Amino acid sequence: MMNCKEFSDLLDAFLDGELTEEQAEQMRRHAAECAECAALLALRRDLRALEDEVEVPDEFSASWREAVRAEATGSKRSPARAFRQSWMAAAAALVMIFGGALAMSRGKLPTVYRTAGSAKAPAAVAQTATTTDEAPAANESIAANEAPAVNEAPAPEQKAAENDAGAVLSLFASGSLSNVLYEDAEESEEIACEEAPMMDWAAESQEENAYMAAEAMEAAPAEARKAQREYAAAPVMSTALPTSEPTSAPTAQPTPEPTSAPTAQPTPEPTAVPAPVPEETDAPAPEEPSEAETAEGETLSWLFWLGLAVCVTGIAALAFLLIRHLKKGKA
Amino acid sequence: MEIRLLKRRQPAEEFEALAAREEKRVYAACYHMMGNREDAMDCAQETMLRAFRAFSSFRGDAAFGTWITRIAMNVCTDELRKRRDAVSLDAMREDTGYELRDESPGAYARLEQKERMRLLREGMALLPEDMRRMIVLRDIQGRSYEEIAGILELSLGTVKSRISRAREKLALILRKSSELFSDRSV
Known part of the structure; x- marks a missing residue:
């Protein structure tokens, strides 16, 4: 049992x-x-x-096979895709590094020169060009060399210059025109010679600025120097002008015609460098308001740190990609 | 030798050939673990994909069926764990508030088979996940103790004791539900 x-x-x-x-x-x-x-x-x-009682659904039988085939196809393509993606990432990292470096260099520029120049320069030149007789004569000699740049200048800036004519007078009254001129010189040097912005703009004294502007001219391309020789009379002319009329100095800027002065202004040419240098001696630079310096200094400092952050991020990304690539190579 | 060369050349095709033989058991294991068709489909599909991704590491030390069933059990366990985190079923299971009278031990056997099957599915769902795994592999799929030990990577003694505990638990659940059903029927 x-x-x-x-x-x-x-x-x-x-x-x-x-x-x-x-x-x-x-x-x-x-x-x-x-x-x-x-x-x-x-x-x-x-x-x-x-x-x-369990029956395998037909869709499961089909779906897992499809999924496996898709997985197999995807895994075959992935190395090439990963290779392309890594190169694109490396290129993006390089762009970040160079962009960050550029932003850092811009961020290191002195605050004073940026304050009035960026907004008021075209208007200032327009105003001064219309108030002096010598300006057209002096600028015509440059016009031959600068013709393309002048023609390409945008018309809206001329209107803006006319509208800002009143503001320019107040600029002169407050002594900011010298800053305008410095801004012009700065821009032309930045384009003509890469060393100029980094090493020159830390200088405070007018003599130092003049010396550095000359250096920038030497570093400028041959074509620019040719234009500079033709325009050599500009400093002399501007120094000969009475100091009580500082508006004559900006006319030595590369402005072929009084009305087109602002259009020539944004095109940075080394020929514009000598004009502001002697004029700077006459401009009442010491009277610049310190408030403007402070405000603009914050902006530039922010730009510098942003550039630094972007640059560091780009370097880190590039290093990461490189390490990953090396590890894959070892594997 | 030929199979190895084929595996090297066409891993997807070789995997398909092997997995097709285990397709039904994989799906059934997932169905019994999850308790419904949709979840079983999802888990079985995930099992196949995981198995294919790991197929290059499969060296044939264990049978393919054992290997892929282990993956299926892991997939189901992961899914059930996620759900358990969302809603604590254990707390619901513990608090049934029913005392077993133990007066009618054969109540389950006296029920109609249709009702028994319904109670069985419900009882399986109430079984803790680790015990359910044992019942599925041993009593539903009829796998040997040795194979279960290989699937779950446990010793033979551990497998036997866990299966025994799981059976007791399931019998207890079914006895309770059978008595309740009998009381309702009467």
């Missing part, structure tokens, strides 16, 4: 059909007499039936 323990131990074999016919008959007889073992047998049979 089979007991419950024996029944439980042989149950798996019974369900798998591995028992002898005699053992199987004993199992059936025990289940008929024992309700608990009958329940256990029913439970185990039902559990086996759960497996039989």
Whole structure:
């Protein structure tokens, strides 16, 4: 006679059909007499039936195969894609580095020269050109060399210059015109010679500025120097002008015509350098308001730090890409 | 040798050939673990993808069926764990508030098979995930103790004891639900 323990131990074999016919008959007889073992047998049979009632959906059979094939295709393409992406990332990092460096160099410029120059320079030149007779004569000699730049100058700036005529007078009154001239010289030097902005604009004294402007001219391209020679009379002329009329000095700027003076102003040419230098001696620079310096200094400092952050980020990204590339190479 | 060369040349095709043989068992294991068709599809699909991604590391130390079933169990466990974090089913399971009378141990066997199957599915869902895994592999899919030990990477003794505990737990759940069902029927 089979007991419950024996029944439980042989149950798996019974369900798998591995028992002898005699053992199987004993199992059936025990289940008929024992309700608990009958329940256990029913439970185990039902559990086996759960497996039989499962049907694999057709969409699963199709979908996993598609997914595997897509995965296989994607993994084949990934190395080339990763290669392209890494080169694009490296290029982006380089752009960040150079952009950051440029922003840093711009951010290091002195505040004083930026204050009035950026907004008022065209207007100032326009005003001075219209108030002096010598200006056209002096500027015509430059016009031949500067013709393309003058023609390309945008017309809206002329209007802006006319509108700002009143503002220019106040600029002169406050002594800011010298800053305008410095701004012109700064821009022309920046274009003509890359060393000039970084090393020259820290100078404070007017003599130093004149000396550095001359250096910038030397570093300028040959074409610019040719124009400079033709325009050599400009400093002399401007120094000959009475100091009580500082408006004559800006006319020595590369302005072919009085009306087109502002248009020539934004085109930085080395020829514009000598004009502001002698004029600077006459301009009442020491009277510049310190408030303007402070305000602009904050902006420039922000630009510098932004450039530094971008530059450092770009270097870090480039280093990361390089390390990853080296690691992959080793692998 | 030929199979190895084929595997090296066309891993996707070789994987498909092997996985197709286990397709039904993988899906069924996921179905029993998850309890419904949609979740079973998702888990089985994830199992196939994970298996394919790891196929290069499969060296044939274990049978492919054992290897891919282990992946399926892991996928289901991960999914169930996520859901358990969202809603604590364990707390719901513990607080049934029902005392087993133990007067009618064979109540389950006396029910109609249709009702038994329904109660069984519900009982499986109430079973803790680690115990459900044991019941699925041993009692539903009929895998040997040795194979289960290989799938779950456990010792044979641990597998036997865990299966035994899982069966007791399931029997207890079903006895409770059967008595409740019998009481409602009467």
